[in-house]
Amino acid sequence: MCILDKWPILVLLIGSTVICQEYDYAEYDTGTDALPEHEFLAPQPSEYVDPQIFYTNECASECFCPPAYPFAMYCDHRKLKAIPGIPRHIRHLYIQFNDIEEITVKPFANSTSLREINLSHNKLKSALVERGVFAKLSDLIELHLEHNDLEEVPPSLPKTIQRLYMGFNRISKVSADTMKGLSSISILDLCNNRLTDAGVKGKILSGMKNLQQITMCGNKLKSMPSDLPTSVLQLSLENNSIASIPEGYFRKTPHLMSIRLSYNKLKSVPYTVFNLSNLMELNLGHNQLSRAFFIPKTLEHLYINHNDFKDVNVSLMCPSLDQNDANKLTYIRLDNNMLKGHVDYYVYRCFPQIQIIFYGEQMKVDTLPKKPEKPMMKRKNEVNKAFEKEDY
């Protein structure tokens, strides 16, 4: 569940930069035909390159090829057990939600134009994926294989591939050989598999010089993956069993904008480990943290809910004030810790842009009276009132 469109906050925050750049680039790259499903637009002039190709109406009998969108073949939701023959001109193959177990070379025999294949929600088994079946697809950019029964990333993927979705399979190990040379990958989704620390050991990821988004949520990792490439912008590791982050771990990935580590087993983190100069979103909810850490200037959203904080030491989060280059934090989520009383008002001086401190319910300490704390949420206007009252 951690594919690109599941990054709502990030999309909001940096929608006009990273994500759209990614899509713009992709659309430029795939021609003007990267359209959403069931939205058939007239082909753009660039599609008329080869008149013979354009006027073909070849389509597998099991599938639907919309005349207005002649480069796509729709074979989804048809209880298919096999991939039908793919006509030469098809660039987008949508064959998700079927009962396909096997991928053989045969249906791809004439297929030289494929850019996108959606084989998600099938019954694919690694043992039935013919060796090198994707290797000859030299224009392939996007491959959806999520929600299948795969035990490995298919070997011999073409080097052109940019977006690879492998979530909800049974992958326990990623081999360096398979990933070697996939230098165009920008999005790699391995969420909800069975990856262990040993399964991602070695030089698996660092060869992907363009990798921007890596999601390995919902696996069995106990430590942070070693070997992230420098290019990474978004790292998603929720729902693992990660117990620690090594000192200086993120030094190799200075461009990170978003780190998601909720639902892990972190008890503490090195004080300055998140001192990254582009970090905007940090989610550490549902861990066992109790000690504040350094908050970088760029951070906008911080989630430390469902942890073991007894207090929030704002001086630790924000050791110095710089009026000319103020901290950008706008949102902190603090509910379900063991906090007593309100947060130090110093928080509003350190983080002048703060809009919401979500305090919510506090738990776990039996001796605490069970009455709700004052405001559940402080909004900007309350913040201002607080300033006046406290004479800040």
Ligand SMILES: *[C@@H]1O[C@H](CO)[C@@H](O)[C@H](O)[C@H]1NC(C)=O
């Ligand atoms: C491909 O499959 C994914 C996952 O099932 C789905 O979210 C996506 O909308 C599909 N894409 C198209 C264009 O059908």
Ligand SMILES: *[C@@H]1O[C@H](CO)[C@@H](O)[C@H](O)[C@H]1NC(C)=O
């Ligand atoms: C490939 O093209 C040839 C010649 O047009 C045709 O006979 C054959 O059936 C095609 N194969 C597939 C898998 O579509």
Ligand SMILES: *[C@@H]1O[C@H](CO)[C@@H](O)[C@H](O)[C@H]1NC(C)=O
């Ligand atoms: C993590 O697990 C929680 C609880 O099981 C679930 O609600 C959440 O959707 C999961 N998140 C991800 C990213 O897998």
Ligand SMILES: *[C@@H]1O[C@H](CO)[C@@H](O)[C@H](O)[C@H]1NC(C)=O
């Ligand atoms: C955070 O990083 C900046 C830039 O690398 C550095 O100047 C600053 O001293 C660091 N802050 C802390 C608290 O380590």
Ligand SMILES: *[C@@H]1O[C@H](CO)[C@@H](O)[C@H](O)[C@H]1NC(C)=O
């Ligand atoms: C915050 O932490 C610092 C350093 O550990 C300590 O000196 C200070 O007393 C703490 N402040 C509060 C309010 O607990």
